[in-house]
Amino acid sequence: MRTYEEDYLLSIENPAAFWQQRQSDIEWFNAPTKTLSQDGNGSWRWYEDGTLNSCWLAVDRHIEGGRGDATALIYDSPPTESIATLTFNELGERVRKVAGGMRQMGVLKGDRVVIYLPMIPEAIVAMLACARLGAIHSVVFGGFAARELALRIDDAEPKLLLTASCGIEFDKVIAYKPLVDEALRLASHSVENVVVKQRQQCEAEMTPNRDLDWDRWERESPDAEVVEVNALDPLYILYTSGTTGRPKGVVRDNGGHAVALAYSMNAVYGVDEGDVFWAASDVGWVVGHSYIVYGPLFKGCTTILFEGKPVRTPDAGTFWRVIADHGVKTFFVAPTAFRAIKKEDPHCSLLRQYDISSLEYLFVAGERCDAPTWHWLNDHLSVPVIDHWWQTETGWSICANMAGYGLKEMKPGSLTLPVPGYDVRILTDEGVEAPPNVDGNVVVAPPLPPGALPTIWRDHDRFEASYWSAFPGFYATGDGGFRDEEGYVYVMGRTDDVMNVAGHRLSTGQIEEAVASHPAIAECAVVGIRDSEKGQVPIGLVLLKDGMNIAQDVLERELIQMVRKEVGPFTNFKRCVVVKRLPKTRSGKILRQVMRKMVDGDAFTAPSTIDDPEILNEIREDLTEAGLIGSAI
Ligand code: COA
Numbered sequence: 115m116r117t118y119e120e121d122y123l124l125s126i127e128n129p130a131a132f133w134q135q136r137q138s139d140i141e142w143f144n145a146p147t148k149t150l151s152q153d154g155n156g157s158w159r160w161y162e163d164g165t166l167n168s169c170w171l172a173v174d175r176h177i178e179g180g181r182g183d184a185t186a187l188i189y190d191s192p193p194t195e196s197i198a199t200l201t202f203n204e205l206g207e208r209v210r211k212v213a214g215g216m217r218q219m220g221v222l223k224g225d226r227v228v229i230y231l232p233m234i235p236e237a238i239v240a241m242l243a244c245a246r247l248g249a250i251h252s253v254v255f256g257g258f259a260a261r262e263l264a265l266r267i268d269d270a271e272p273k274l275l276l277t278a279s280c281g282i283e284f285d286k287v288i289a290y291k292p293l294v295d296e297a298l299r300l301a302s303h304s305v306e307n308v309v310v311k312q313r314q315q316c317e318a319e320m321t322p323n324r325d326l327d328w329d330r331w332e333r334e335s336p337d338a339e340v341v342e343v344n345a346l347d348p349l350y351i352l353y354t355s356g357t358t359g360r361p362k363g364v365v366r367d368n369g370g371h372a373v374a375l376a377y378s379m380n381a382v383y384g385v386d387e388g389d390v391f392w393a394a395s396d397v398g399w400v401v402g403h404s405y406i407v408y409g410p411l412f413k414g415c416t417t418i419l420f421e422g423k424p425v426r427t428p429d430a431g432t433f434w435r436v437i438a439d440h441g442v443k444t445f446f447v448a449p450t451a452f453r454a455i456k457k458e459d460p461h462c463s464l465l466r467q468y469d470i471s472s473l474e475y476l477f478v479a480g481e482r483c484d485a486p487t488w489h490w491l492n493d494h495l496s497v498p499v500i501d502h503w504w505q506t507e508t509g510w511s512i513c514a515n516m517a518g519y520g521l522k523e524m525k526p527g528s529l530t531l532p533v534p535g536y537d538v539r540i541l542t543d544e545g546v547e548a549p550p551n552v553d554g555n556v557v558v559a560p561p562l563p564p565g566a567l568p569t570i571w572r573d574h575d576r577f578e579a580s581y582w583s584a585f586p587g588f589y590a591t592g593d594g595g596f597r598d599e600e601g602y603v604y605v606m607g608r609t610d611d612v613m614n615v616a617g618h619r620l621s622t623g624q625i626e627e628a629v630a631s632h633p634a635i636a637e638c639a640v641v642g643i644r645d646s647e648k649g650q651v652p653i654g655l656v657l658l659k660d661g662m663n664i665a666q667d668v669l670e671r672e673l674i675q676m677v678r679k680e681v682g683p684f685t686n687f688k689r690c691v692v693v694k695r696l697p698k699t700r701s702g703k704i705l706r707q708v709m710r711k712m713v714d715g716d717a718f719t720a721p722s723t724i725d726d727p728e729i730l731n732e733i734r735e736d737l738t739e740a741g742l743i744g745s746a747i
């Protein structure tokens with residue numbers, strides 16, 4: 115067996131040779147002869163002339179290989195008190211029909227399909243059905259409000275939208291259809307068809323000549339066979355938050371994605387065909403795409419689709435129950451979920467009710483794993499707790515302690531080492547390599563490995579500007595951190611205006627747009643401040659228009675409602691403070707990082723470009739008066 119060191123070195127010194135060896139981890143229709151090349155934009159691309167189909171790899175291949183009766187998917191839904199399993203045969207039947215229904219509606223290779231579904235099997239069936247046809251899916255997280263859905267519809271221009279009558283949040287039924295109708299009203303692009311999965315908990319009103327009932331549609335559709343696609347053809351677009359209010363459509367191609375995920379399943383997560391793998395995320399996020407859907411299914415694992423929460427569905431022992439009931443080997447979740455469990459069950463006493471001996475690894479990601487949570491997990495579990503780091507852009511982990519090579523020594527707070535394919539460097543703001551243990555900007559030297567984004571949907575200039583301009587010649591991750599003398603990587607947080615709220619990525623600009631649309635607001639800044647439960651939460655600092663006379667509590671209530679309605683409730687936007695002025699640079703850039711550090715009590719230096727240093731004293735007074743400095747909210 116090859117060691118991590120051998121593979122890592124080869125992947126950096128000769129990326130093409132390393133990834134050529136890995137290409138046989140999947141089955142191709144036509145195996146690629148060119149491993150690494152550059153496209154017309156100058157982006158590095160993988161397996162240019164290979165052809166494949168991602169749905170075939172996830173489903174049909176296992177059926178043809180004699181594993182049709184193996185369990186592909188376990189749907190475990192505490193709020194509806196149901197558990198259902200689908201074998202690869204059963205999943206295949208559903209996917210063929212749904213793909214057939216889409217094809218009858220004229221969905222062809224390259225067409226976009228927006229999926230706005232809760233955590234029900236239809237979400238996975240829909241994604242795979244798109245992949246089967248070579249159509250490009252764009253899944254939108256169910257927590258996003260109508261306006262955010264509309265923005266994505268206008269950017270992706272889908273032919274079809276797939277949704278359900280509702281999602282369930284704890285015991286609340288959230289009607290989806292009114293949000294979809296509102297989004298379609300707001301969007302300039304018109305969608306020809308909407309297919310609605312009617313759930314028992316809520317009946318959606320249908321729009322004649324546009325909306326179809328999912329069950330009937332699926333039942334009456336013919337089967338669709340797989341469409342051969344090129345390795346570089348997009349599999350999906352997943353919108354993520356950048357530093358502005360406009361989301362970025364991260365493009366994922368078929369070939370590199372399949373190879374990278376197939377490799378990662380064993381190399382990173384230590385699982386093989388037949389193992390049970392559970393990522394407790396949402397299909398609307400990248401973790402859901404990669405490790406609820408594609409990764410485990412490519413590998414022939416059983417994947418779990420969990421429509422519940424770590425707590426109150428029904429209690430803080432629910433994770434342990436799922437692991438015990440389904441024999442989970444590797445579990446992947448965001449630390450915020452354990453902070454919620456720890457709050458309700460501080461001594462982890464509910465764990466004693468379950469036999470979780472099947473569990474071998476616990477992986478966490480999505481946000482920095484704080485020391486108290488890491489220690490709590492280590493105190494109560496007998497399996498390794500592995501923090502690993504990645505982003506929507508990369509689609510799989512950049513740094514990890516890789517189970518498949520044998521675990522390295524753990525260092526609390528560290529992500530361990532870069533995964534083969536990622537040449538991680540730490541650069542100072544001036545762009546020179548930082549010495550060990552000195553904080554800097556975490557960047558990756560090209561080529562990015564297979565699976566990582568080659569572009570932004572229909573906006574390659576934004577791709578260049580967002581990722582390749584800050585440190586020319588390097589991919590800027592947007593994260594800050596350092597490496598120690600043994601090369602262990604530590605990621606400490608974003609260096610830009612992206613926030614991480616309960617493992618959900620949000621941009622300050624997104625919330626600012628909603629706040630600024632209030633008639634009383636002249637100007638505003640949103641800042642993500644530290645929060646013991648959610649990691650970060652946004653707060654608003656607002657300037658009123660001259661002559662506006664509105665009580666602080668009334669304004670705060672109205673702004674909170676606006677943000678929930680315009681962006682979504684999962685923003686956790688709950689505080690807003692009226693200030694006299696906002697600190698800015700002379701060129702007008704608001705100094706959000708400075709205000710964030712001020713509230714968090716971290717050391718900061720005002721940049722030399724600050725317009726008027728006196729504003730910092732003023733803003734400190736405003737924030738102190740609002741109780742935001744010197745006390746947690
Ligand atoms: N649809 C509709 N509303 C949603 C939603 C969804 N999919 N997800 C969250 N919301 C709502 C919640 O109901 C809540 O509404 P409320 O203010 O009316 O009570 C609000 O958004 C805040 O949600 P959240 O911050 O997620 O808190 P929570 O108490 O609902 O759940 C956790 C806490 C820890 C369970 C949840 O944040 C979580 O699972 N986070 C992990 C995210 C993740 O997996 N990220 C991927 C990286 S691994």
Ligand code: AMP
Nearest residue numbers: 479480481482502503504505506605619
């Ligand atoms: P997303 O694109 O939603 O997956 O969010 C990616 C961002 O989440 C990264 O850029 C980091 O800021 C943060 N993140 C993800 N995993 C970790 C981790 N293990 N440690 C620290 N930050 C993380």
